[in-house]
Amino acid sequence: MTTQILARRWRLSGAIALAVLFFAAALILHAHWSAFLxxxxxxxxxxxxxxxxxxxxxxxxxxxxxxxxxxxxxxxxVLHAVGPGHGKFIVTTYxxxxxxxxxxxxxxxxxxxxMQGVSAIxxxxxxxxxxxxxxGDLSESRWYVEKASALLIAGFGGWLILRGMQSLRPRRVTFTFRPLANDHGPDCGCGHHGVGAGAHGDWKTRAGVILAIGARPCSGAIMILLFSNALGIVSWGMAAVMTMALGTALSIMGLSLAVRYARNSTAALFGERGGNLPWLVPALKIAGGLMLIFFALVLFLTVIPVSANGDYIAAGC
Incomplete structure (x- = not known):
């Protein structure tokens, strides 16, 4: 019992230290946000x-x-992943x-x-x-695509809110009678036992995350493809875009693993179901969905305007 108490205190101390470091980094980043951008x-x-x-x-x-x-x-x-972007926000929230x-x-x-690279191609x-x-028509088309992708992100946020609200509903308890020949024990491997059963995300939600990230192509990738197409070496442009997407993917993977570790550490400290607060996890899902909707609104209102001369002027080419 004493060992468990000490371990819990160490986890609590570690969580507090991580929270302090996180808020200190957030304050430093906020102070230099304009210079960083x-x-x-x-x-x-x-x-x-x-x-x-x-x-x-x-x-x-x-x-x-x-x-x-x-x-x-x-x-x-890699630099595109380090800077602010919708993919990191979606992955972190989810x-x-x-x-x-x-x-x-x-x-x-x-x-x-x-998928971002494929979308650009x-x-x-x-x-x-x-x-x-x-x-000019391509710039207008890009404008519509970015507006639509912002709506898709908002739709995914609404889906998370719906899932959180469904989790808040009291579950009905049903009793079923099975023959003795069909009974199974905790080691049968069917996956229907234990507190964590069904806790992982389903394929529809995962597909929604992937689609919300990949539906918004990188403007820099589009410019490289347009320029390589004008030169007649579009295959090199495609290779560059997919290499660019690979650099972004590897960087965001590191961030996602760090977020997963932080989430699991917090869940181990307070309990996966929130202990005596069963509404905590659904409330976090609803809050995450609201954050995604707010972020989508910001994206929708700050899309780069249409350029009659083409977006390559705004991209600095």
Whole structure:
């Protein structure tokens, strides 16, 4: 008993220390938020110009530019993940309010980030290549896609709120009678025993997270594809975009595992079901859904305006 009390006190002390460090980091980040955003934007524009230069080298048959293109695209994706973005917000909100396995915590952000690259490729091929739209029309299409993706994020937030409200409802207890031949014990492997049964996310919710992340293509990836298509080396542009998505995916995977660890540590401290507060977990899901809706509203209202000359002007090319 004494060992359990000491272990609980150590966990509580660790949780308090982590909370203090988190809030201190949040205060420091808030104080330098504008400078941080400006640095991220300036660095991404610089990297973007280097990527354009490597594409020009490839067009002049300088194939060493292809290697540097892929390396630069990878670091562009990593930097894109470090800066503020919707993918990190969605993954953090979902994993902090839902119990997920380690495999799912890796695959969800990984597939969502790769889907961002696929979305950019489909956007360019369908609109620029298939319909041969002009630069201004592409900018308008990008505007509609980003508006629609914000609505999709809001819809996913509403889905989380609905799931949380359903969890708050009192569950009906039903009794079923089975023949003795069909009885099973706790070691039968059917997965219907234990407090944690059914605690993990279902495939519909996971697919919703992946879709909410991947439905909004990176504007930098779109610009690289448009420029490579204009040069006639679109295959190199596709390779750069998917390498960029890989860099983003690996970075967000690290964040998702850290969020999962923090959530599980908190659940171990207070109990997976909230101990004497059974409403705590559903309330967190509802709060997470409301945060996603608010974030989607901010995205919807701050979409980059349509440019008649094409988005490459705003991207710093």
């Amino acid at each position: 400006a640095w991220c934007l300036a660095t991404q524009i610089t990297l973007h110009r280097y990527l354009v230069m490597y594409l020009l080298q490839l067009n002049n048959h300088q194939y060493t530019g292809g290697l540097w293109l892929l390396i630069g695209a990878f670091f562009y994706g 994993l902090s309010t839902n119990k997920e396995s380690q495999t799912a915590a890796r695959l969800i952000p990984f597939l969502g980030s790769l 489909l956007f360019v091929f369908i609109l620029a290549v298939g319909f041969n739209l002009a630069a």
